[in-house]
Amino acid sequence: MSRRERTGPAKPAARPLGVGDWIWACRPGFEADLVEELERADKKSLPSRVAVGLVKSSRRPRRGSDFIELAFARQGLPVDALLAVAGDDPRVLGEAVAGAIGPLLGAGAAPFALQVWVADSDEANPLASYATAMEEAAVAALGPKAMERRVLARATRSGDDRFVQVCVLAASRAAVGVIPIGGAVSLAPGGRRRIGAPAGAPSRAASKLLEAFDWLGRGPDPGDRCIDLGAAPGGWTHVLLERRARVIAIDPARMAPSLAKHKNLQHVQASAFTYQVEEPVDWLFCDMAWRPLEVAALLAKWGRRGAARFLIANIKLPMKQKVEFVRRVSEIIATGGWQNLRVRQLYHDREEVTLGAWRI
Ligand SMILES: C[S@@+](CC[C@H](N)C(=O)[O-])C[C@H]1O[C@@H](n2cnc3c(N)ncnc32)[C@H](O)[C@@H]1O
Incomplete structure (x- = not known):
């Protein structure tokens, strides 16, 4: 009996990440749990692992008009733009990100929060300084007029304020997504809400x-x-x-x-x-x-x-x-x-x- 016969038909290979997908961040090692949770929440969401700490699905699961809260998702963003540039100069990707953000924000004057993050993995964490340099380049390219509208995610006043997230996938690739901040999974970059234990606490x-x-x-x-x-x-x-x-x-x-x-x-x-x-x-x-x-x-x-x-x-x-x-x-x-x-x-x-x- 061949291996295929023993294990049943092989699953079709997952499509590569594309515009229109959702990207989800999770704790490293919990990708399979998040995939299973997405599958259970919405059979048609076609979830799959992208990398350590990253999962994708074709849509965000809903129940009626509400989004379903996923226990294993730390953060999520729709892929409105997928950018790839030549070379690994963060300024080049930063300028491409700024070019994508402009049209996504539209002409209105709504405040927006901007967060750039990387997956929580041994491979992606060293890209944090690249992400910072890329963000600085994006901010410079957006110009002072646009940046007057920028607020910290925690300081937004209305759920309709825009939440712009950039997930840096590699030193030349990023996904950009915008949602109303009221629908955010987390207000911390990549959902990593670090809080130090108070002085004198007997345990972490x-x-x-x-x-x-x-x-x-x-x-x-x-x-x-x-x-x-x-x-x-x-x-x-x-x-x-x-x-x-x-x-x-x-x-x-x-x-x-x-x-x-x-x-x-x-x-x-x-x-x-x-x-x-x-x-x-x-x-x-x-x-x-x-x-x-x-x-x-x-x-x-x-x-x-x-x-x-x-x-x-x-x-x-x-x-x-x-x-x-x-x-x-x-x-x-x-x-x-x-x-x-x-x-x-x-x-x-x-x-x-x-x-x-x-x-x-
Ligand atoms: C993760 S520790 C708790 C840490 C604590 N919350 C802190 O902040 O320091 C788990 C605790 O569960 C306690 N535990 C286990 N079984 C228990 C039981 N049946 N009743 C009460 N405590 C129990 C253990 O003694 C242990 O102190």
Whole structure:
């Protein structure tokens, strides 16, 4: 029996990236997960891997008039122009980019944000300085009149402001795309939202929580009551205490000595599966290193009891079928009445995703 007969018909080779496609950035090594997620979201989107950290599809998946949020996509842009120049002088590509951006922005006076980024890979990351030089050349070529309209992505005032992205594919090739900024996957270049852990935080996990607040656009207010499941050594708890929230940390392991005597912290040295909260709280946090389906069932139970209003959980995904597990975890958590469920592999997430939901 030939190899073909054993493995079934070979998939047709993916078309090369072209104008009209979408480019998606993901964490390196998660291209297959993003391809699977795109396929599940829209069978006709014909996704395929472009390079490490980059995937393409023929369109952006939608449900009705809304875009479907993809857990494994850090950033996305439509390929409105695909530029290739001779040689590797960043000024030449920069001028070509400026030439493409002008018509894409149109004659209006709408503010625009411009971001130039490279895929997160060993091959593409060294192109970062090339990308900076290319951006400077593009800005110079666009001229001061056009640049008066430029704003930082985070400073845009309306969702209709333009978001111009340039993905540098090689030292002579780039894709340029423009969307209304309200439809952006992320406001960070390439979706890499780097946030340093605050000084004194007992673990770097603090960055994951800060990024989650940034992504969801909310976090606890002073005085809010929070439960932190799987809290040790205390990176998340540290962030919550800095926001002047009151925290009950549940973990059989020890909390960092720097936190132990904090007046707003109570540490219950027990398993989250046996802990019973006495009265409802505002926020439920969970960064427990435990099996995802069991964690989901526990979080659903909290939801059913109405024991918390907001949920932020980091779900560990050490297994191969990550997309299927994300689907099952989301389904289980939704049975607890949690609404507006969102899931994303944030920049600081490794073999894990962050989930946000609320019940009001
Ligand atoms: C990734 S660490 C949490 C890091 C923490 N969020 C921070 O910011 O420092 C995972 C934690 O889950 C805890 N854990 C594992 N099983 C648990 C359980 N059944 N109940 C509570 N905590 C558990 C471990 O003891 C460990 O401290």
